[in-house]
Amino acid sequence: MKQILYLFFAITLFFNGLTAKADDYPVNKNIDIKHYAFEINLSDNNDEIRGIATITIDFKLAGVRSFRLDFVNQKAEKENKGMAIDAIMVGDQAISYTHQNDEIILNLPSPSTKNQTIIFTIKYHGVPLDGLRIGKTKLGDRSFFNENWPNRARHWLPTLDHPSDKATSEFIVKAPSHYKVISNGLLLEESELGNSMKFTHWKQSVPSSCWLFVIGVAEFAVQYLDPFMGKSIETWVYAKNREAGFYDFREPTKKVLAFYSQYVGPFAYEKLANIQTPSVNGGMESSSAIFYGEDLVTGKRSERTRNVVIHEIAHQWFGNSVTETTWDDAWLSEGFATFFTLLFIENEYGKEEYTKGIEKAKKTVLDLMAKMPDFSIVSPRSAEKELVITGITYQKGAWVLHMLRNLMGETRFKKGIQSYYAKFYTSSATTDDFRIEMEKASGMDLKIFFKQWLFQPVIPKIQANWTYDAKTNNLKVNLEQIQKGDFIFNIPVEVAYYKQGSKTPILLKMQMDKKQKTQTFMLKEAPERFEVDPRNVLLCEPSIVSRDAIPRV
Numbered sequence: 298m299k300q301i302l303y304l305f306f307a308i309t310l311f312f313n314g315l316t317a318k319a320d321d322y323p324v325n326k327n328i329d330i331k332h333y334a335f336e337i338n339l340s341d342n343n344d345e346i347r348g349i350a351t352i353t354i355d356f357k358l359a360g361v362r363s364f365r366l367d368f369v370n371q372k373a374e375k376e377n378k379g380m381a382i383d384a385i386m387v388g389d390q391a392i393s394y395t396h397q398n399d400e401i402i403l404n405l406p407s408p409s410t411k412n413q414t415i416i417f418t419i420k421y422h423g424v425p426l427d428g429l430r431i432g433k434t435k436l437g438d439r440s441f442f443n444e445n446w447p448n449r450a451r452h453w454l455p456t457l458d459h460p461s462d463k464a465t466s467e468f469i470v471k472a473p474s475h476y477k478v479i480s481n482g483l484l485l486e487e488s489e490l491g492n493s494m495k496f497t498h499w500k501q502s503v504p505s506s507c508w509l510f511v512i513g514v515a516e517f518a519v520q521y522l523d524p525f526m527g528k529s530i531e532t533w534v535y536a537k538n539r540e541a542g543f544y545d546f547r548e549p550t551k552k553v554l555a556f557y558s559q560y561v562g563p564f565a566y567e568k569l570a571n572i573q574t575p576s577v578n579g580g581m582e583s584s585s586a587i588f589y590g591e592d593l594v595t596g597k598r599s600e601r602t603r604n605v606v607i608h609e610i611a612h613q614w615f616g617n618s619v620t621e622t623t624w625d626d627a628w629l630s631e632g633f634a635t636f637f638t639l640l641f642i643e644n645e646y647g648k649e650e651y652t653k654g655i656e657k658a659k660k661t662v663l664d665l666m667a668k669m670p671d672f673s674i675v676s677p678r679s680a681e682k683e684l685v686i687t688g689i690t691y692q693k694g695a696w697v698l699h700m701l702r703n704l705m706g707e708t709r710f711k712k713g714i715q716s717y718y719a720k721f722y723t724s725s726a727t728t729d730d731f732r733i734e735m736e737k738a739s740g741m742d743l744k745i746f747f748k749q750w751l752f753q754p755v756i757p758k759i760q761a762n763w764t765y766d767a768k769t770n771n772l773k774v775n776l777e778q779i780q781k782g783d784f785i786f787n788i789p790v791e792v793a794y795y796k797q798g799s800k801t802p803i804l805l806k807m808q809m810d811k812k813q814k815t816q817t818f819m820l821k822e823a824p825e826r827f828e829v830d831p832r833n834v835l836l837c838e839p840s841i842v843s844r845d846a847i848p849r850v
Contacts, residue, residue: 301435309613311326318750321679328364329355330457331414333507334467338649339441339514341473343771344431348380350419350455356409366401367451369459371423380423380453419455420609428452430576434515435591436537441472441514442576442588445507447624448680449793456507461622461725462503468512477517479533481510481569481585482495498825502584504567504723506620506819511583513572522547525554531570534594538573538799541596544569546589549645553610560711562718566619572608580605582612582634587607604638611637622725622818628751629726632674632694639695652833655699658692659836665689665757673754675728697750698798698838703834704746704789705739745787750836757786758838759809763827766819772820774805776829777813785812793831794824802818802831 303847347550354364371379376597383404385394393404399771403417425431428449434440436691443453451458468480474495478487480502487531490496518539520528530550534542550571558564566585574581574588581588585611593602615637635658643651665688674694676684717734732747758780764773774792780784787810809815829840 302724304643307378316742322461322681323365324459324461324492325457327358327361329357330462330464331355332465332467332755333454333510334469334476335454335510336469336606337471337512339470339472339476342463342528343440345422345424346422346429346453346504347422348453350421352419352455354415354416354417356415357411357524359409359411361405361409363402363404364564366403366455367399367448368401368421368455369399369428370396373425375426378424378426380425380455381421383422384503385417385419387415390455392417399451415756421455423453425453428454429512432536432575434537434575435846437463438516439533440516440575441512442574443510443512444576445510445583445590446581446582447508447685450507455505460508460620460624460792462508463506463620463723464505465500465502465504465723466510466811467500468496468510469499470512470514471495471515472497474819476514477519477820478571479511479517479570479586481566481583487777500613502567503584503618505584509582509584509617511581511588512573512585515588517743518542523551525551525564526558528564529568530554530567532570532572533570534573535591538591538594539643542594544596545594545598545602545688548642549603550610551646553607553641553821556644557611557614557637558828560640560644560714561614561637562715562722563611566613569610569613580609582609582616584613585615587613604642607641608634610637611641614718619721620725622727623679625675626726626728627678627686628674628690628694628697629728629731630814632697636695636698639699651758655696658695658831659833661688661692661837662696662756662836667690669754671754673752675751693750693756693836700750700834700836701743701746703743703832712737728806731845743843749784749786749788753784754777755780755782755784756836756838757788759790759829759842760841760843761792761827761829762843763792763808763847765824770820772805772818772824773815774807774818774827775815776809777805777815779810779841788835790835791830794820795826796822797825799825804831 332353334351338347369379371377371381382396385392387406394403394405400477429443430443438542448458450456470478471494474493478497480499482499486495486498487501516536518536520532520543532543532546554564567575568585570586572588573591573594575591577588578590611634615633621627621629639651640653672689674685674690713735716738717731732743736743758841759776760777760779790807790809792805829842
């Protein structure tokens with residue numbers, strides 16, 4: 298639920314089987330970052346941060362002489378905001394490097410040996426241009442909050458700033474004593490240093506992509522709720538919002554954790570903290586420490602706040618624990634979190650509320666497609682060049698899962714979700730990885746389903762005509778795909794007729810594998826009316842239904 302700017306894109310599709318061409322980020326497969334430790338010094342006197350990043354890297358091959366990291370350098374045209382490096386060390390030895398064009402090229406003291414582990418220390422300082430927001434909350438109090446998504450960690454942390462790279466992490470923060478500090482993982486230490494300064498140390502032992510790293514520094518009020526399976530549930534809100542914030546976040550956090558743990562698999566992280574922040578609109582799913590826009594705290598426990606909480610907790614499973622390998626597959630995060638929000642709502646508040654949500658999602662898809670007719674869910678995208686998501690990613694992504702659930706059946710769908718989550722737990726996955734697990738669970742070939750719903754932008758528009766012959770008791774149904782363009786769907790279409798005076802649809806199924814399909818059904822009684830997709834399980838534009846003349850008896 299990030300703030301989204303809707304733009305028009307001209308997207309070119311590349312197919313290799315069903316897999317879109319990966320983005321052009323320079324992924325280095327010869328190295329594996331295992332751990333980051335960031336020491337961050339903050340002050341009330343100015344906005345400059347001083348940092349020490351200690352980065353543990355495994356070199357998979359012998360002979361590596363240099364590698365790159367993302368790190369935004371200072372720019373005169375940006376008021377000299379950005380980061381300046383003071384030194385880079387391996388042990389006690391300074392190493393050579395270049396820092397320009399928002400990247401560091403680090404030169405090893407000697408060529409690597411195969412499977413060698415080297416620890417690099419980068420000392421730096423600067424005023425962040427982006428990424429770490431230093432400024433007042435809506436209540437006028439100074440604070441420090443980051444927003445790393447999708448590739449903004451590089452503005453204040455030297456990292457491989459791409460979802461494919463996952464590592465454990467630590468944040469060691471020195472800040473004025475009147476602040477409390479929240480971050481990922483477990484709190485290892487909180488100590489007064491004297492001189493009105495405080496030392497806070499958080500450590501996350503679950504590998505995460507760096508866009509999920511987080512710190513929040515403010516005058517917080519903190520509430521510890523009943524734990525979930527031995528793991529802490531916490532609320533961090535501005536001290537002046539204490540009563541309203543504690544009330545808003547008390548529900549339904551624990552119920553959501555329990556539902557996803559049962560339906561999907563184990564919660565991966567050491568704690569779950571809900572945190573008020575000025576740095577995002579809506580929510581930001583940082584692993585174990587979720588940020589919520591400060592205006593969501595109202596003390597009214599609104600439906601909007603409730604749904605954002607459900608959505609961001611769903612991300613702890615999809616997007617955080619199982620992360621998309623590239624931004625091409627961002628729907629594995631946002632589409633999943635949107636659908637699983639509706640799934641929790643169905644479980645907790647009833648089928649009718651789920652139906653309202655899925656109908657609202659369809660309307661959103663249709664509205665957005667009119668503005669972005671070329672936007673396909675899976676397509677080559679790079680965070681360095683363009684937006685990697687739009688509202689279509691969320692809402693159509695959720696609809697893909699809604700349709701897949703209906704196609705597979707609840708039992709097989711749940712089995713596939715659990716298998717997918719278990720296989721890629723705390724790791725990364727692609728759309729093809731997900732498809733393969735769902736094929737195993739269902740025994741179905743889902744290549745066509747995935748190709749037509751995810752890898753191209755069009756959705757079907759169906760015109761239906763029907764006649765009933767009272768002499769033969771035959772219902773003749775003609776369906777035609779009339780969407781613009783040449784793409785023809787191969788889809789199951791449910792139609793239904795209603796008996797005289799009945800409100801209960803009697804379902805009939807057709808497989809529409811070409812532009813036009815006609816099928817005859819023998820009925821026991823005359824139909825009063827006819828409907829396409831009565832259960833709302835097909836993402837299509839509103840169907841045009843007409844009834845031809847009925848022969849007299």
